[in-house]
Amino acid sequence: MFRAVFEKWRMDAIAVENGEAALTVLERKSFDLLVLDLNLPGMDGFWLAEEIDNRWPNCGVKRPALGTFGPERRPPAMPRSGNQRPHL
Numbered sequence: 001m002f003r004a005v006f007e008k009w010r011m012d013a014i015a016v017e018n019g020e021a022a023l024t025v026l027e028r029k030s031f032d033l034l035v036l037d038l039n040l041p042g043m044d045g046f047w048l049a050e051e052i053d054n055r056w057p058n059c060g061v062k063r064p065a066l067g068t069f070g071p072e073r074r075p076p077a078m079p080r081s082g083n084q085r086p087h088l
Contacts, residue, residue: 002035019043023051034063 006013014029016022019040034052036045043051049063 017041019045019048019051022048023055026052026056030059031061034061035066036063037066 003013003015014025016025020043022034022040023043036048038045040048045066052059052061052063
């Protein structure tokens with residue numbers, strides 16, 4: 001969904017299937033904005049954000065995070081970095 005919006009605004013956009021794939025892309029390309037899905041399969045968006053902080057601590061990229069949690073799935077603990085804070 002976001003990819004189509006960004007492309008409509010003539011912005012380059014890349015979509016990946018999971019956190020591990022995102023890290024692979026980030027090793028080859030830099031970005032101004034990353035939209036993180038908190039519910040990514042495998043490495044979720046919380047842990048992806050922490051791994052980005054660990055690998056590229058001074059990258060300065062903006063990372064809004066999105067996700068939904070039903071009563072059967074509660075969000076995991078926030079990463080130690082504290083950069084990603086949930087907003088309800």
